Amino acid sequence: MKNDKDVISFAANKKWLSIPEETRRMLEQNVWCGSCRDAVTIEKYMVEDSPSGIVLRGKCKKCGHEVARVID
Numbered sequence: 001m002k003n004d005k006d007v008i009s010f011a012a013n014k015k016w017l018s019i020p021e022e023t024r025r026m027l028e029q030n031v032w033c034g035s036c037r038d039a040v041t042i043e044k045y046m047v048e049d050s051p052s053g054i055v056l057r058g059k060c061k062k063c064g065h066e067v068a069r070v071i072d
Helices: 010-018 022-029
Strands: 006-009 032-033 039-040 042-050 051-061 065-070
Touching: 006 022, 010 042, 022 032, 022 065, 032 051, 032 065
Parallel strands: 006 042
Antiparallel strands: 032 039, 042 051, 051 065
């Protein structure tokens, strides 16, 4: 069974976990889905490092479309 959250980068995961849990939950529930054309909840996501901060890459909970959220 695959976890809902896979980690690609330990550094990115450290940054992600440094964000208060309540804020992380709000960020997970506010990801734009181009297919649903709405803010949705991201699931089965990976935490990646990016030049502008970290990126959550995963699936839309409503339709399964790939979504991403940049957190700077």
